[in-house]
Amino acid sequence: MKPRYLALLTLALCTALPLSAQDNVPTSxxxxxxATSAGSAKLSCDLCDTTRDLGGSVELSFxxxxxxxxxxxxxxxxxxxxxxxVREKVYSTGVVASIYPRPGSGLHLIGxxxxxxxxxxxxxxxxxxxRLGAGWDLPLTESWVAGNSITLDGASFGSLNNAGTPVAxxxxxxxxxxxxxxxxx
Amino acid sequence: xxxxxxxxxxxxxxxxxxxxxFNPEVxxxxxxxxxxxxxSPAGPDTCTAEVHDHHHAVGPDGLRYPTWxxxxxxxxxxxxxxxxxxxPSGSDLFDEVGAIPFGYANQHLQTGGFGAPRNEDHVGHKxxxxxxxxxxxxxxxxxxxxxxCDVMTKLHQGTHSADAFTNxxxxxxxxxxxxxxxxxxxxxxxxxGDAGEMVVGCNRERHIDAGTPNPAISPDGGGxxxxxxxxxxxxxxxxxxxGRPRFDSALRESWEISASLRDGNNRTLASFNPxxxxxxxxxxxxxxxxxxxxxxxxxxxxxxxxxxxxxxxVAAGAVEWDSPQSPFKGVRRFVDVNANRVRNLDGxxxxxxxxxxxxxxxxxxxxxxxxxxxxxxNSGIDLHGGVIGKNRDYDGPGVRAPN
Numbered sequence: 001m002k003p004r005y006l007a008l009l010t011l012a013l014c015t016a017l018p019l020s021a022q023d024n025v026p027t028s029x030x031x032x033x034x035a036t037s038a039g040s041a042k043l044s045c046d047l048c049d050t051t052r053d054l055g056g057s058v059e060l061s062f063x064x065x066x067x068x069x070x071x072x073x074x075x076x077x078x079x080x081x082x083x084x085x086v087r088e089k090v091y092s093t094g095v096v097a098s099i100y101p102r103p104g105s106g107l108h109l110i111g112x113x114x115x116x117x118x119x120x121x122x123x124x125x126x127x128x129x130x131r132l133g134a135g136w137d138l139p140l141t142e143s144w145v146a147g148n149s150i151t152l153d154g155a156s157f158g159s160l161n162n163a164g165t166p167v168a169x170x171x172x173x174x175x176x177x178x179x180x181x182x183x184x185x
Numbered sequence: 186x187x188x189x190x191x192x193x194x195x196x197x198x199x200x201x202x203x204x205x206x207f208n209p210e211v212x213x214x215x216x217x218x219x220x221x222x223x224x225s226p227a228g229p230d231t232c233t234a235e236v237h238d239h240h241h242a243v244g245p246d247g248l249r250y251p252t253w254x255x256x257x258x259x260x261x262x263x264x265x266x267x268x269x270x271x272x273p274s275g276s277d278l279f280d281e282v283g284a285i286p287f288g289y290a291n292q293h294l295q296t297g298g299f300g301a302p303r304n305e306d307h308v309g310h311k312x313x314x315x316x317x318x319x320x321x322x323x324x325x326x327x328x329x330x331x332x333x334c335d336v337m338t339k340l341h342q343g344t345h346s347a348d349a350f351t352n353x354x355x356x357x358x359x360x361x362x363x364x365x366x367x368x369x370x371x372x373x374x375x376x377x378g379d380a381g382e383m384v385v386g387c388n389r390e391r392h393i394d395a396g397t398p399n400p401a402i403s404p405d406g407g408g409x410x411x412x413x414x415x416x417x418x419x420x421x422x423x424x425x426x427x428g429r430p431r432f433d434s435a436l437r438e439s440w441e442i443s444a445s446l447r448d449g450n451n452r453t454l455a456s457f458n459p460x461x462x463x464x465x466x467x468x469x470x471x472x473x474x475x476x477x478x479x480x481x482x483x484x485x486x487x488x489x490x491x492x493x494x495x496x497x498x499v500a501a502g503a504v505e506w507d508s509p510q511s512p513f514k515g516v517r518r519f520v521d522v523n524a525n526r527v528r529n530l531d532g533x534x535x536x537x538x539x540x541x542x543x544x545x546x547x548x549x550x551x552x553x554x555x556x557x558x559x560x561x562x563n564s565g566i567d568l569h570g571g572v573i574g575k576n577r578d579y580d581g582p583g584v585r586a587p588n
Contacts, residue, residue, distance in 0.1 A: 043329060046364070046365075047330045047331060047332055047364060047365050048329065048330060048331065049328065049329060049330060049331040050331070083328045084328065086324075086325040086328045088325070088328065088329075120325035120328055120329050121324045121325035122324050122325065123324070123325050123326065123329050160329070160330075161565070162324070162326065162565045162566060163565070165564060165565035166565060167326075167330070167365075167565035167566050168330070168365075
């Protein structure tokens, strides 16, 4: 799905749901969700192709509400794009936390820590990644919410390898995503 | 005090690991190389030998060597009748590597222990270079990495005589510096294909035993010299299936090098395999001709070919093979850069090899040539270059075969 269609869908969801409905979002117990994103990824190093490539991604996550203002869990997903005959992929997994500054409101700030791995045929990169972002929950039913978020994953201090042989050091990886999700609770 | 001593040791270590420059200081002139002063004017050439010899470079051995010059002398306006390719002073590498002394490896062949001389003519030295070549990296590398290189090379590639039919030892100079740290500067006589044998350009399966090589002890080498033979012209010019003559297709030469610098244990330190191609040589192999040399210009007098393809504008029977008016004078050339491998992680930068690029040592020895290799192992990337020079030709006022 192209980014502009995702944006239009999000806008439609935002305008279709009354703001008051957000007060009914449950904020306790277990949660789980699935997300799809349009995102761009870029490797950064002296030798790296610095083009920011646009691709799509999916992500699964689950966890629990720690309190009405804090939702924690784990997530895992993959981003991919095709560049000619080569398919580039970024895998990620880690812990994630969402802080709701105003409990009962859909606005939340996102932080996460985990692993990111880049793969393109024999080329590979693995590093610790940090996630920062913000999102907005929109209630669909009593148990489900939809929403959107913007996140940035950043990883650095890894080496880029080709068939196990290092070809570049001090490599960074960033993935910016615009995400639509549905989540139970 | 102990900390201070440790710091000194660390500093000295850093200093020892710094990159040594390729080019040492140019020494005072002590004499002339064999390759110097061998050109003299003939036919329509208007420059004197003295004007020609004004264009020279001093080698690391203190000898004067011929070097690149334009086809027209910039001071007197006279013509040399030959060209050496692209002006190397425009290369980003020129400040570092300097002028290329033509015939430096030939000069040091015998003093390095080889049992016979191998000298080459003057006009065959051809320079090509390109700055900031976007390289191809094997596999997904071109999607992930962006590596550029500066390349400057010189090959002795004579395409006007019978020399290359049998002789496979030719001087190559190859400088490369890349953004990933890959780099080397190599000067050597490299055997291209088997000695005494050439490969037919339009049919690589056909090998022609062309005679005894010079020198007779020339070793066989990797790669090949693909050179046109009469059958190529017959099939693609005189009697093509579709009736359309194609001189470029028939005459295209490709000298495909497989060169390397190696240490005393025959371990490869750097290797490269560029293809040097010429579209308009002034000769082809013809076993029915004197010295096996056929001249493409003669085909422009065949009634069916008058004014056709490369014969356009050529008056039948009125243009000699060595005339500036001939369309066949070896000025349309290009180089496929191909693979560039460095296996020198333990260093040092400076190696001394014999003229064949072998027996590399960290200390100079009689007849050795100073080579420069980056302290690097680029085995993680399959670094390939593209084509350079394809959109250029080096024709100029007075240029003619032999060129």
